[in-house]
Amino acid sequence: DADVTQTPRNRITKTGKRIMLECSQTKGHDRMYWYRQDPGLGLQLIYYSFDVKDINKGEISDGYSVSRQAQAKFSLSLESAIPNQTALYFCATSERGAFTDTQYFGPGTRLTVL
Amino acid sequence: RKEVEQDPGPFNVPEGATVAFNCTYSNSASQSFFWYRQDCRKEPKLLMSVYSSGNEDGRFTAQLNRASQYISLLIRDSKLSDSATYLCVVNVGGGSYIPTFGRGTSLIVHP
Numbered sequence: 529d530a531d532v533t534q535t536p537r538n539r540i541t542k543t544g545k546r547i548m549l550e551c552s553q554t555k556g557h558d559r560m561y562w563y564r565q566d567p568g569l570g571l572q573l574i575y576y577s578f579d580v581k582d583i584n585k586g587e588i589s590d591g592y593s594v595s596r597q598a599q600a601k602f603s604l605s606l607e608s609a610i611p612n613q614t615a616l617y618f619c620a621t622s623e624r625g626a627f628t629d630t631q632y633f634g635p636g637t638r639l640t641v642l
Numbered sequence: 643r644k645e646v647e648q649d650p651g652p653f654n655v656p657e658g659a660t661v662a663f664n665c666t667y668s669n670s671a672s673q674s675f676f677w678y679r680q681d682c683r684k685e686p687k688l689l690m691s692v693y694s695s696g697n698e699d700g701r702f703t704a705q706l707n708r709a710s711q712y713i714s715l716l717i718r719d720s721k722l723s724d725s726a727t728y729l730c731v732v733n734v735g736g737g738s739y740i741p742t743f744g745r746g747t748s749l750i751v752h753p
Contacts, residue, residue, distance in 0.1 A: 563743075568650070570729070570745035571686070586740075618685055629674060629733055631741060633685035 531555045534619050534634035542642050547606040549637050551619030559622045560602040561631070562586075562594060564615040571618065577602055609641040645669060645742045646732050652748035659720045663747045665730030666712045675706055675713045678729040680746065686729055689715075720751045 532553045541547055551560065562574040563586075573586030575594040583594060591613060595603045606613055619634040648665045655661050667675075675692035690697065692704040692713050703716040713732075717724055730744035 568745065571743040630688050635685055
């Protein structure tokens with residue numbers, strides 16, 4: 529079984545709808561992250577969490593919110609989806625440790641907003 | 643100026659060739675450095691960390707030049723299976739180690 533899972537894997541929705549993307553991990557890592565990837569733009573950090581009570585905005589948090597329900601679960605919500613949020617979304621985890629912050633990614637969620 | 647910059651390529655090379663990519667970073671306080679590989683529409687996966695003294699893993703060699711603020715990745719004896727996008731990742735910020743990704747360099751290895 530995969531260590532980092534994301535659901536759904538693909539989603540098509542309409543403008544204005546509320547969408548939740550879910551991420552679960554079995555790696556036992558404290559740190560979790562949400563990224564979006566657009567063609568040619570690389571990965572952009574949306575939100576990150578270093579433990580259950582710690583939530584931080586990334587570089588592009590506007591229009592998104594998150595919830596860290598447990599150490600293993602980190603959800604991303606789009607309260608009112610818009611077409612320019614069409615992208616590939618990745619969840620990632622990492623283990624706390626100086627200089628060893630390797631990221632482990634989920635398989636991604638492909639979101640299309642019409 | 644973006645914090646982490648890479649030449650997007652594509653680098654188009656024949657099998658067996660040696661190819662090198664560079665990645666520059668702007669924050670001199672950056673602490674740790676990585677190369678990730680991403681296949682088309684798949685998740686990025688760690689290829690190798692980059693240590694101050696340089697490090698090698700089979701056909702792959704990574705170097706760090708702190709004075710000039712860049713890291714490099716050298717691939718020797720390229721294989722068709724090396725075709726992918728290579729992402730440079732730099733952890734910046736005092737103690738928080740928030741990763742910053744470059745946009746990636748595309749490599750195409752042809753027969």
